[in-house]
Amino acid sequence: MPISPGQIFEREFHVTEEVVTGFGQLFRDQNPLHTDTGFARDHGFRDRVVYGNVLSGYLSYLVGEMLPVKNVAILSQKINFSHAVYRGETLKLSATVSGVFEETGVIELKFKFHAGAETKARGLLQVKML
Amino acid sequence: MNSDQVLKDVSRIFQEVLDDEGLAIERQTTADDVDDWDSLTHIQLLVAIEKGFKVRFKGNEIQGYANVGEMCDAIVAKLNAN
Numbered sequence: 001m002p003i004s005p006g007q008i009f010e011r012e013f014h015v016t017e018e019v020v021t022g023f024g025q026l027f028r029d030q031n032p033l034h035t036d037t038g039f040a041r042d043h044g045f046r047d048r049v050v051y052g053n054v055l056s057g058y059l060s061y062l063v064g065e066m067l068p069v070k071n072v073a074i075l076s077q078k079i080n081f082s083h084a085v086y087r088g089e090t091l092k093l094s095a096t097v098s099g100v101f102e103e104t105g106v107i108e109l110k111f112k113f114h115a116g117a118e119t120k121a122r123g124l125l126q127v128k129m130l
Numbered sequence: 131m132n133s134d135q136v137l138k139d140v141s142r143i144f145q146e147v148l149d150d151e152g153l154a155i156e157r158q159t160t161a162d163d164v165d166d167w168d169s170l171t172h173i174q175l176l177v178a179i180e181k182g183f184k185v186r187f188k189g190n191e192i193q194g195y196a197n198v199g200e201m202c203d204a205i206v207a208k209l210n211a212n
Binding site: 004027075076101102103104105106108128 | 170176177178180181189192
């Protein structure tokens with residue numbers, strides 16, 4: 001298998017207004033937490049919160065574009081959000097290969113998104129080699 | 131660890147992977163008996179079992195077990211061989 005335990009994949013993503021607005025329009029989620037600054041502030045956030053699943057899009061990029069092979073599919077994905085993401089932030093995604101299961105053709109990646117010193121989300125991806 | 135103890139842990143793994151706390155797994159259970167036990171879930175189950183028991187399946191074992199009981203017996207054999 002061309003991927004080894006301990007291998008690290010890293011990339012930065014700038015969370016633009018275009019990404020957030022596009023996500024909301026595409027999936028028709030116009031919840032005010034994501035679109036209304038006043039609502040977001042009334043609920044303890046400093047600004048409109050980026051959709052959590054925008055980060056899933058970056059995970060899709062990780063699997064589809066950053067791994068050294070193309071014959072891959074996401075088998076499972078678990079993500080825990082620890083801090084809100086805001087428009088204009090730059091997220092650094094760091095994913096480490098934590099397991100390689102040769103016979104089943106599965107690799108596991110532990111990943112973390114952070115902006116500066118703040119961890120935004122972390123989780124585990126299982127990717128099947130096709 | 132005997133096959134009954136392994137079955138208990140395997141059942142817990144099935145419940146976690148399939149997200150069904152009430153799922154009853156017995157030795158004679160097959161994929162036909164469990165609604166969501168499809169080919170991709172099968173891979174997830176095997177990976178979870180490999181991690182849970184710290185064993186590795188061989189290529190011919192991936193699709194080779196007739197039922198859960200055979201899988202448990204194979205896990206016991208692998209544990210005893212370690």
